[in-house]
Amino acid sequence: MSEERTEINSLGEFGLIELLTKNIEIQQASTVLGVGDDAAVIDHFGRQTVVSTDMLVEGIHFDLMYTPLKHLGYKSVAVNLSDIYAMNATPTHITVSIAFNNRFSVEALNEFYEGVYAACEKYGVDLIGGDTSSSQKGFVISVTALGEVAPDQFVKRSTAQKGDLLCVSGDLGAAFLGLTLLEREKKIFLESPQLQPDLEEQTYIIGRQLKPEPRRDIIEWLEKNDIKPTAMMDVSDGLSSEILHICKQSNLGVVLYEEKIPIAQESKEMALKFGMDPTACALSGGEDYELLFTMKQEDYDKIVMSEEISVIGYMADISEGAHILTKGGNKFKLVAQGWNAFQQ
Amino acid sequence: MSEERTEINSLGEFGLIELLTKNIEIQQASTVLGVGDDAAVIDHFGRQTVVSTDMLVEGIHFDLMYTPLKHLGYKSVAVNLSDIYAMNATPTHITVSIAFNNRFSVEALNEFYEGVYAACEKYGVDLIGGDTSSSQKGFVISVTALGEVAPDQFVKRSTAQKGDLLCVSGDLGAAFLGLTLLEREKKIFLESPQLQPDLEEQTYIIGRQLKPEPRRDIIEWLEKNDIKPTAMMDVSDGLSSEILHICKQSNLGVVLYEEKIPIAQESKEMALKFGMDPTACALSGGEDYELLFTMKQEDYDKIVMSEEISVIGYMADISEGAHILTKGGNKFKLVAQGWNAFQQ
Known part of the structure; x- marks a missing residue:
């Protein structure tokens, strides 16, 4: 290692990716689109192949205390398919690599793969490869x-073009x-294990966290209605960041x-229970895996x-900046941490 | 999780993969070859795409105490390209995902990517995507x-066909x-940090461990000489296992x-120094990333x-089993742990 030391936090994830990929030299004529979007695009003699990859790490992206392994397998596939749909493409194949320690049994891995196969079946995708490996700690999925x-x-x-409508x-x-909610229930359980959480009434928001669905239906609907988005990505980090x-x-x-x-009634109620602003949850919550896209104004009649x-x-023009107009009539600068926008 | 618990060790890696993939149902007509070889094959309107993936975990697959990060980046790419060549294909694109903890600096990641890019440049491959993530412990590469x-x-x-020649x-x-050797030097260093190891004379075997090269040259030579292997794979686990x-x-x-x-003079000498049988090292050592293939007998004149x-x-016929004929004239059953073959 060299002697200088720059902390990764000082760059942020996107700064880091920019730094690490700035010297890429494309050698293959078939590389249509490289790093920097939801997925890359490769030319294949008449069709184009779209490629995307995601890594999920226990303790960072998921907590096995409240995440059933089957749901985790399903979600690991779903979030990758979401990136493919966000390119206006159709997913066809996946590879799944996992690393796990000896805490895991064969039955546990089987449950994980049941979720993987359930997602494959639902979205018509083939699992064609992968790798299994030991880990020093925790479960890692790629x-x-x-x-x-x-x-x-x-x-x-x-x-996207100036004047385009922004849709989600x-x-x-x-x-x-x-x-x-799951984090709160975990905390209560750890403090008082005899209290059994009643999550029955919250199946909507918990389902949205544990078992997201990529929006194939939206891509199909747009195609059927002859609307081609001018720009598109999926909402994984939060609306304002995207x-x-x-x-x-x-x-x-x-x-x-x-x-x-758009915020569901169940979300509004839960946000109020937690003393949170529902809009801030939408702006910076993340993991919704909805599609955010822009389209020409003349398609408005179709989209309604x-x-x-x-x-x-x-x-808008770049000179106008990026702003949110609040219900109260205020205008705030949009920042990646939407939560802060309301704390000025 | 279900109540039964089967230890993963009781199945072994290949047993586990067989179990987890036995229920795969192929849905895409374009899937030419799925799980179970060095790589999968997808049909793309006239050409075929070959896909392979590998995960490398710190403490399991590498030790950062004696693995320079640049070498690690290079090797991470090289071992995957080796799988592609082992399909008789030409690698074109890679994705690289990493998870790391805050022990890593930006400079450290830059060194790792320098190795990634060096391998990409040498083998004419484009890096087209990836993911960066935090880890709880250690460095994980997919x-x-x-x-x-x-x-x-x-x-x-x-x-492979009965009567085919087996080549490496x-x-x-x-x-x-x-x-x-690196493990031994690490142990000595930990016990007596003032002793500086002199590895100058062992650059060949150390280079083979830290910076393997996938055998593109062999694939090109076979093609130029009009030899098509009847079966092929790369040597990652050890000759006998493959x-x-x-x-x-x-x-x-x-x-x-x-x-x-084939065993290099440097390897024979080092094996003897360690009191090991050089043949056993070749049979079960692994990570050589050479190509093991079979071919028709009539191609013998070309291959020499x-x-x-x-x-x-x-x-040979399956009824004859798998055997090694030793230099001493003995015949032993070939087992995946070649080492054991000589301890009977």
């Missing part, structure tokens, strides 16, 4: 998903609230309307036919 | 490699002996000649032109 798309029909983050599928914030990615990569500003952000898609704002 | 091959020119493990590239056992894979998957027996197994390829035996 999934790579391949998909296909007709030539140049993939949708990047960098191609489904509702936001529920996965974060589900996680918050919107800022599209702004930065498309070199644009944005206006986001707080009142248009979908109950699953909300128009939440529009893309 | 690489997926994609390659291409002309239609149905890929070579599986299961297609390069020499064997050196990577294991390099590891043994030979037994080809036997099992091709439903054949084998006769292996001890005197034909290569100084890099040794004919080490021939494929």
Whole structure:
């Protein structure tokens, strides 16, 4: 190692990725799109292959105390498929590599793979390879998903246009609230193991956390209705962070309307119980795996036919910056930690 | 988790993989070859895509005390490319995902990626994606490699024929002996930090451990000389284990000649220093990343032109079993732990 030491925290994840990938030299003529989007794109003689990969680490991305292994297997696949759909592509194949210590039994791994296979079956994807290995501590999962798309029909983050409508599928914030509830119940259980949590009434938000579904239906609906998004990505880190990615990569500003952000009734109620602002949960909660996309204004009449898609704002000139207009009529700068936007 | 508990050790890695993948149902018509070989094969309208993935875990697969991060980055890519070449394919793209704790600095990660990029440049491969994540403990690396091959020119493990010659590239056992030497020096250093190891004379075996090269040259030589292997795989676990894979998957027996197994002079000398049998090191050492393949007898005249390829035996009827004929004229049953074969 060299003698200088720069802490990784000082760069943040995106800064780190930028630094580590800035010297990439593309050698293959078939590389259509490399690092920096939901997935990469490779040309294959008439079709294009889309490739995405995600790593999930116990204690960082999941807690086995409240995550059933079958759900974990399902989610590991689902979050990768979500990246493929976010390219406007169809997932076809996955590889799954895992590392685990001797705490795990064969039955436990079987449960994990039951979830993997359930997701494969539901989304018509083949598991074609992987690796199993020991770990020093905890469970590590690495999934790579391949998909296909007709030539140049993939949708990047960098191609939004000024004036385009900003849209999102489904509702936001529920996965974060589900996680918050599970973390609270875990804390109560650890302090008083005799208290059994009653989570029956919260199946929606807990399901959104433990078993997310990639939005294949949205991609199919858009295609059927002849709408091609101008830019698209999935919501894994939180709405505000993702919107800022599209702004930065498309070199644009944005206006986001707080009142248009779709939030489920169950999420609103749980946020209030926790003393949280539902909008902040949607802006910075993450793990919703909804699709965030931009489209031309003239497609507005078509999009209102979908109950699953909300128009939440529009893309503006870069000189206008990125802002959220609140229900109260205030205008705040949009920041990656949406929570802070309301603490100014 | 279910109530039964079967220890994973009771199955072994291959038993575990068999169990976890036995219920796979292929849904995609494009899946030409799934789990169970060096890599999977997908059809892409005239060309075929080959996919392989490997996970490397600190403390299991590598020790950062004597593994420079740049070498580790290079090796992480190299071992995956080796799987692609072992399919008779050409690697084109990789993804690299890593998990690390805050012990790592930006400079350390930069060194690791320097090795990744060096391997990419040497083998003409593009890095197209990945993921960076925190880990609870240690460094975890997951690489997926994609390659291409002309239609149905890929070579599986299961297609060897009775009477075929068994061949291997390069020499064997050196990577294991390099590891043994590094482990010994580590132990000495921990006990007496003032003693500086002198590894200058052992650059060959240490290089074989720390910086393996996938055998692209062998694949190119075979193609140029119009030899298509009937079965092939790379030597990652050890020669005897890999030979037994080809036997099992091709439903054949084998006769292996001890005197034909290629072992470098440096390896023989180091084995003797350690009081080990050089043949046992070759049979069960592993990590040589040489290519093990079978070919038709009529190609023998061509293969003798290569100084890099040794004919080490021939494929026999399954009823004859798998045996090694020793230099002393004895015949032993070949077992996955080659070491044991000499302890009967």
